[in-house]
Structures are given as C-alpha cells and as structure tokens.
Amino acid sequence: MNPGATDQATAWSVASGPRGRGASSNQWRKRLEITFFVAPALLLFAIFVIVPVLQAGRYSVFNWNGLGPLDNFVGLQNYVQALGDEIFQRAVRNNLTIAFFSIAIQLPIGIMVALLLNRKFRGQTAMRVIVFVPYVLAEVVAGVVWVLILQPNGPLDAVLDTLGLGFIGQVWLGDPSVALWTVMGVLTWKYSGLAIVLLLAGLQGVPEELHEAASIDGATWWQVQRKITIPLLGPTIRTWIFLSLIGSLQLFDMVWILTKGGPVNATVTMATYLINQGTDRQQYGYASAVAILLFCISFILAILYQTLFLNRDAGVDKPRRKKVTR
Amino acid sequence: MKRTAALRAVALGAAVAMIATACSSGSGSDDATEGAGESTTLTWWHNSNTGAGKDYYDQLADEFEGDHPGVTVEVSALAHEDMLTKLDAAFQTGDQPDVFMERGGGELKAHVEAGLVKDISDSAADTISAIGGSVAGWQAEGQTYALPFSLGVVGFWYNKQIFADAGITEAPTTMDDLYAAIDTLKAAGIEPISVGAGDKWPAAHYWYYFALRQCSQEVLTDAVQTLDFSDDCWVRAGTSLEELVAKEPFNTGFLATVAQTGPASASGLLATGKVAMELAGHWEPGVMQGLTDDGQGLGENTGWFAFPEVAGGEGDPKAQLGGGDAWACSNDAPDVCVDFLEFMLSNDVQKGFAELDMGLPTLPSATAFVSAPELAQLLAVRNEAPYIQLYFDTAFGESIGGAMNDAIANVFGGVGSAQDVVDATVAAAESA
Numbered sequence: 032m033n034p035g036a037t038d039q040a041t042a043w044s045v046a047s048g049p050r051g052r053g054a055s056s057n058q059w060r061k062r063l064e065i066t067f068f069v070a071p072a073l074l075l076f077a078i079f080v081i082v083p084v085l086q087a088g089r090y091s092v093f094n095w096n097g098l099g100p101l102d103n104f105v106g107l108q109n110y111v112q113a114l115g116d117e118i119f120q121r122a123v124r125n126n127l128t129i130a131f132f133s134i135a136i137q138l139p140i141g142i143m144v145a146l147l148l149n150r151k152f153r154g155q156t157a158m159r160v161i162v163f164v165p166y167v168l169a170e171v172v173a174g175v176v177w178v179l180i181l182q183p184n185g186p187l188d189a190v191l192d193t194l195g196l197g198f199i200g201q202v203w204l205g206d207p208s209v210a211l212w213t214v215m216g217v218l219t220w221k222y223s224g225l226a227i228v229l230l231l232a233g234l235q236g237v238p239e240e241l242h243e244a245a246s247i248d249g250a251t252w253w254q255v256q257r258k259i260t261i262p263l264l265g266p267t268i269r270t271w272i273f274l275s276l277i278g279s280l281q282l283f284d285m286v287w288i289l290t291k292g293g294p295v296n297a298t299v300t301m302a303t304y305l306i307n308q309g310t311d312r313q314q315y316g317y318a319s320a321v322a323i324l325l326f327c328i329s330f331i332l333a334i335l336y337q338t339l340f341l342n343r344d345a346g347v348d349k350p351r352r353k354k355v356t357r
Numbered sequence: 358m359k360r361t362a363a364l365r366a367v368a369l370g371a372a373v374a375m376i377a378t379a380c381s382s383g384s385g386s387d388d389a390t391e392g393a394g395e396s397t398t399l400t401w402w403h404n405s406n407t408g409a410g411k412d413y414y415d416q417l418a419d420e421f422e423g424d425h426p427g428v429t430v431e432v433s434a435l436a437h438e439d440m441l442t443k444l445d446a447a448f449q450t451g452d453q454p455d456v457f458m459e460r461g462g463g464e465l466k467a468h469v470e471a472g473l474v475k476d477i478s479d480s481a482a483d484t485i486s487a488i489g490g491s492v493a494g495w496q497a498e499g500q501t502y503a504l505p506f507s508l509g510v511v512g513f514w515y516n517k518q519i520f521a522d523a524g525i526t527e528a529p530t531t532m533d534d535l536y537a538a539i540d541t542l543k544a545a546g547i548e549p550i551s552v553g554a555g556d557k558w559p560a561a562h563y564w565y566y567f568a569l570r571q572c573s574q575e576v577l578t579d580a581v582q583t584l585d586f587s588d589d590c591w592v593r594a595g596t597s598l599e600e601l602v603a604k605e606p607f608n609t610g611f612l613a614t615v616a617q618t619g620p621a622s623a624s625g626l627l628a629t630g631k632v633a634m635e636l637a638g639h640w641e642p643g644v645m646q647g648l649t650d651d652g653q654g655l656g657e658n659t660g661w662f663a664f665p666e667v668a669g670g671e672g673d674p675k676a677q678l679g680g681g682d683a684w685a686c687s688n689d690a691p692d693v694c695v696d697f698l699e700f701m702l703s704n705d706v707q708k709g710f711a712e713l714d715m716g717l718p719t720l721p722s723a724t725a726f727v728s729a730p731e732l733a734q735l736l737a738v739r740n741e742a743p744y745i746q747l748y749f750d751t752a753f754g755e756s757i758g759g760a761m762n763d764a765i766a767n768v769f770g771g772v773g774s775a776q777d778v779v780d781a782t783v784a785a786a787e788s789a
Contacts, residue, residue: 094788096467096756097445097448097449098448098449098467098468098470098471098473099470099471099472112788178621179619179621182610182621183608183609183610183621184609185621202609202610202613203610204610204613205555205609205610205611205612205613205614206610206612207612207770207772210613290555290613291555291556293555293612293613293766294554294555294612294613294770295612295766295767295769295770295772295773296763308759311755311759312755312756312759312760313445313467313754313755313756314756
C-alpha cells in the first residue's frame with residue numbers, strides 16, 4: 032500500500048463530508064463527465080479486445096476449421112496438444128531467448144548512447160534523429176530491406192568481403208544455427224532507438240544540481256554516471272525493460288518478414304506459430320488455444336514484473352515528484 | 358519493442374472468428390430473386406486483375422449479360438493473394454460471391470461439408486462430360502461441385518543456354534540422368550537447382566513427385582480417401598528425397614528462399630540465370646517474366662522437362678503432379694449461376710482463354726490454341742498422363758497438408774527423416 036493513495040482517500044472523504052448536497056451533485060457531474068469521455072473508448076476496447084479474447088476462449092475448446100457451426104467440443108485437448116508440441120515449446124524458448132538478449136544487449140547500448148548524446152556537442156540533434164530512425168521506419172519496410180541485405184552473396188557479404196572480413200560471411204537467414212542470431216541483430220538495430228530515446232527523456236529528469244554538486248566534490252564523469260545518473264534512471268529503465276519484455280514475447284512482424292519462423296522452425300515465435308500452425312491451416316480452434324496460451328504467458332509475466340519491480344517505482348516516484356513541483 | 362502489434366496477434370484468431378459468428382446468419386438473400394424476368398445479380402470474383410486477362414473477363418461478363426436479359430454480372434478483379442484472403446473470410450461469414458474459384462481437394466471438401474458450394478452434377482452434366490477426367494479433382498462423394506478451367510502440371514523449368522554451356526545435351530529422363538546433370542553443372546560452377554523451401558510448398562512438390570513415382574495409383578487414390586499411409590512406398594518417397602538432398606543440388610540458403618517474390622526468390626534465381634533449373638508449375642514463365650527487367654523471363658532459353666523416372670517405383674512414370682482452378686457457384690446463388698459456369702467452359706471462351714495464354718485450358722477442343730511453345734509441350738505431357746495427382750496439400754486440405762509440408766521442409770533442412778514425414782502426416786490426419 033502506498034502512503035500517497037491513503038492520503039488522497041482521506042482528503043476526499045474530508046472534503047466531501049461537510050459540504051453536503053452541493054458537493055454530491057458536483058460529484059455526480061464529475062462521474063457523468065467521466066462516463067461521457069471514457070465510454071466510447073471503453074466500448075471500443077470491449078468490442079475489439081475483451082469480446083475477442085472471450086471468443087478465443089470459447090473457440091479454443093472446439094475442433095473448428097472456421098466453417099460451419101461449433102459442434103466438435105474437445106475440451107482442453109487443443110491446449111494439451113499445443114503444450115506438448117515440440118515446435119510450440121521451441122517458440123516459447125525462442126521468445127524467452129529474444130527477451131533476454133533484447134534486454135542484455137539493448138540496455139547497455141541504450142545507456143551508453145543516451146549518455147553520449149546527452150553531452151553537448153555539434154550535431155547533437157542530428158545524431159539523436161539518426162539513432163531514432165530505425166525505430167520510426169515501418170516494420171515491413173525495414174524487414175524487406177534487411178531481407179535483401181542479408182541474401183546469400185548479397186550486400187552485407189559484399190561489404191564484409193571488401194573489408195577483408197569475408198570469413199565472417201554466413202547464410203544469414205537460411206542457416207538454422209545462425210538465423211535466430213541474425214534476427215536478434217536486426218531487432219537490436221530496430222529497437223535500440225526506443226531504449227535510447229526513453230533513456231534520454233529519463234536523463235532530462237536527473238537534476239543538473241546533483242551533477243554539479245558531485246563534480247565539486249571531485250567525482251569523475253564516470254563516477255557521476257555510475258553513482259547518480261544510472262540509479263536515478265531506474266524507473267525509466269524498469270519501464271523500458273517491461274516494454275521490451277512484452278514486445279519480445281509477442282514478437283511477430285519482423286520475424287515473419289525475415290524468416291516466417293524458419294528455416295526449419297529455427298526462429299519460430301509464439302505469434303508466428305499461432306499464424307502458421309493455426310490460422311494458415313484453418314485450425315481456428317487450435318489457433319485460439321495458442322492465442323490464449325500466449326495471452327496467459329504474457330499476462331503472467333507482466334503481472335509478475337509489475338509486482339516485483341514496477342510497484343517499487345510508484346512508491347519511490349511520488350514523494351520525489353512532489354518535491355520537484357514544490 | 359512493439360506492444361500493440363503483438364496485442365493484435367493475441368486477438369487475431371479470435372477476432373476473425375468473432376466476425377464469423379456475428380455474420381453467419383446474414384446470408385441467403387440471393388436466392389429470393391430467381392424468378393424469370395426479374396432482375397438477377399451474379400457476383401463474380403476472379404484473379405485476372407491486370408492486362409488482357411482482365412479485359413477478356415470484363416468482355417465475357419458483358420457478353421453473358423447480353424445473352425441473359427435481366428442478369429447483371431458484378432465483377433471483382435482481385436490480386437490472387439487478396440482474393441484468397443477475402444474468400445477465406447467470406448466463407449466463414451457464409452457471404453461468398455455467387456461465382457468463385459475453387460482449387461479442389463480438401464479445401465473443396467470442407468466447403469461442401471459446410472454446405473457452401475452448389476452441387477452442379479446434374480445441371481451442368483453436358484459440360485462435365487465434355488471436360489472429361491480433369492473434373493475428378495472437384496468431385497466429392499461422386500458429386501461435382503466445380504468446373505476446372507485451367508489445369509497444369511509441375512515439372513522442371515530449365516535454362517537451355519546454361520545446360521548447353523555445361524555440355525548437357527539432353528534433358529534428364531531418369532533420376533540418374535538428373536544426378537549426372539547436377540554433377541556436371543556443379544563442376545561448371547553453377548548452382549543446379551533453386552527451390553523456395555522457405556515457402557515450404559515448393560520443397561514439398563519434390564516429395565509429392567517421389568510419392569507419385571514410388572506409389573501405385575491405387576495407393577494414392579486410396580490415401581486421399583481414407584488417409585491410409587501404411588504402404589511402405591510413402592517412406593520410400595522420403596528416402597528418394599533424402600538421396601536428392603544429399604547431393605546438395607540446391608541454391609545457397611535455399612531453406613530461407615521464397616518461391617516467387619523478388620530477384621532472390623527461387624523463380625528469380627532461375628529467371629536471372631543464377632541457377633540452371635527449378636521444379637515449378639505452368640505458372641513459371643509468367644512469374645519469371647515479372648521478375649526480369651525486360652519482361653521476357655528466360656525468353657527463348659526457357660526449357661521444360663517432366664519429373665524424371667525413379668528406378669524401382671510402383672507409380673506410372675508418366676503420371677504427373679498438378680492442380681488447377683475451377684469455377685464454382687455458391688450454394689445460395691441463383692440458378693443462372695450454373696449457366697454462367699457452363700458459359701465460362703464453352704468452347705469459344707476456353708479458346709480465347711488459351712489464345713491469351715491465361716492458363717492451360719481443360720476443354721480438350723481448346724487445347725490446340727495455346728500459343729507459347731513450352732506451354733504447348735507441357736500440355737502435351739499433361740494430356741498423355743494416365744492420371745494427374747492433385748498437389749497433396751490441396752488434396753488433403755490445409756491442416757494435414759500443412760503438417761506434411763512442414764515435415765518435408767525438415768528433410769530439406771536435414772532435421773527430419775523419411776519416416777518423420779509419414780508420421781507427421783498420420784498424426785495430423787488423426788487429429789483432423
């Protein structure tokens with residue numbers, strides 16, 4: 032329980048108590064206003080998120096090819112089949128691998144580049160834009176360009192040859208033992224920009240006085256970053272990790288364009304599995320079961336992360352913000 | 358990373374399905390307008406959305422309207438992939454067009470079981486007998502549901518120039534010939550064969566053909582009906598494939614190569630002279646033309662030979678793997694829809710279709726009008742074939758065919774065995 036919330040609750044009841052009728056009609060108006068503004072969004076959310084999720088739950092217990100009535104009830108068989116399926120297990124492993132390496136690679140890159148870009152130098156804005164460009168590029172466009180670059184004897188191999196690094200050359204997307212790492216590389220290129228921009232924004236919240244105070248005390252640049260900046264970036268880092276984690280678990284488009292989950296399932300993710308084995312084969316019941324599993328896995332990890340890490344920020348954040356505004 | 362796209366993926370299967378139930382009771386208004394003299398609208402989806410083909414179909418629609426006063430044909434010319442996606446969704450909502458394309462096999466069977474396709478066995482009896490045996494792929498339980506207008510076979514397309522330069526004078530007719538050709542080409546520093554194993558079905562065609570060569574016609578026909586894969590010819594098909602894969606005849610990175618999109622696709626590699634040959638269907642010259650700057654594809658260097666004989670196989674060496682497209686009527690379409698199908702398969706229409714090289718006509722009287730020489734050669738092979746086996750993935754339907762294709766692609770990737778292909782297929786057949 033965080034103290035801020037309790038304070039506010041008491042404040043509410045104290046305020047509304049003695050003022051009587053005027054206040055309560057005021058409250059009604061407020062509620063109406065809220066309903067008025069929230070209802071459309073809530074309605075859309077219900078139609079396009081809640082209902083489909085519930086429907087998926089219903090379909091997932093039927094063997095159904097999308098045509099005709101739902102009449103072949105199979106209970107939890109679709110779930111059992113998915114959980115026991117080697118390729119689905121591999122997809123889960125791949126998702127977790129991607130999540131782990133996304134964080135392990137992009138976080139250090141993000142912090143380092145953000146720190147560099149936070150220092151004043153000529154062309155700073157231009158550099159910031161360049162770094163963010165991959166993230167802004169449409170996924171499909173970026174994916175298709177990478178597919179062309181990574182062709183056997185394609186531009187990447189040519190560049191490596193010219194640099195005398197021809198021995199590094201690989202069948203980037205066609206070799207099952209290399210493909211996942213190739214995908215990882217493209218993902219790093221694509222998404223590091225987001226980490227950098229978020230961390231740069233976070234850096235703006237680190238008060239300049241602290242830096243000054245530290246340098247007066249004789250701290251080196253590195254010490255300042257390690258002891259002051261990075262700890263104060265904590266909330267931003269934890270939020271970014273959360274985004275990265277969920278994104279990795281639900282990764283679809285880039286993998287689909289680069290490899291379609293191949294070669295021989297080397298880069299399969301839960302989402303490509305869902306499309307490939309489920310909807311492409313018109314096993315909508317099975318696809319729904321996989322969708323529900325993906326939903327549950329993401330949901331559980333999200334809740335876990337939220338309770339373990341993000342809640343701390345809610346507590347830490349508040350008093351600090353108050354002080355700043357004052 | 359991205360959250361929203363992935364959230365969408367979570368709900369995707371569900372959303373499509375939701376729309377399906379929401380609308381499943383909304384169809385059936387078409388059949389109210391059948392009476393003579395009243396105005397009737399026929400909706401027609403086709404995939405000839407460019408050039409002369411599109412004009413030809415527009416012209417046919419006008420012609421049919423002229424012959425049938427009161428009938429309006431509403432034509433939607435869609436890109437092939439768009440058409441398939443839209444058709445899938447339309448079948449789920451039961452709101453499919455009156456006239457649409459059916460590819461036969463398991464797909465058609467599913468549509469028939471769901472009561473979506475009109476039985477035309479009696480109403481189009483004359484045309485059915487005129488087309489002859491080709492109609493078999495569009496029959497279920499002895500009834501006919503669609504009229505095939507184009508039927509092609511799969512074979513090796515090759516670059517005559519490259520073959521000649523490497524000193525290969527005769528197109529291979531046995532697997533030993535093919536292996537010799539592969540060795541010769543490799544020795545000349547040319548990648549022999551491109552295959553779009555990334556899309557799986559082009560790789561699967563090899564296994565299909567080996568099955569066709571290894572298994573007798575009875576075993577094949579029986580398997581399509583009963584899903585019985587116990588004959589050991591099915592495993593032998595995989596063994597033949599393993600043998601071919603072990604020769605390493607394929608283009609670098611073939612596991613990720615796509616079939617037809619872009620210069621690095623299997624078709625693109627053949628069209629630009631990077632490989633010597635590719636196993637593909639009758640569509641290949643058209644695809645290659647789209648992949649070269651001059652729009653010529655391989656031009657006069659285009660060659661074609663049938664899939665070679667396999668020593669010791671029980672199948673007829675002249676049997677071919679193929680498939681095609683047929684016109685079908687929605688179950689709730691007005692009766693005049695069947696007249697339209699018969700019109701589309703009439704002598705004149707098929708002749709015009711052949712002259713424009715839009716496909717390989719099924720009406721025997723129209724086959725003489727195919728103008729491209731290599732297509733004419735392929736047509737001769739098709740017409741000589743004792744039987745044409747429909748692509749197995751189409752024949753068995755997506756759920757079994759998809760599992761089969763995956764397992765075959767694994768053999769290409771060296772992570773699956775001949776037995777695995779049979780096992781995966783049997784497992785999928787049991788759970789379907």
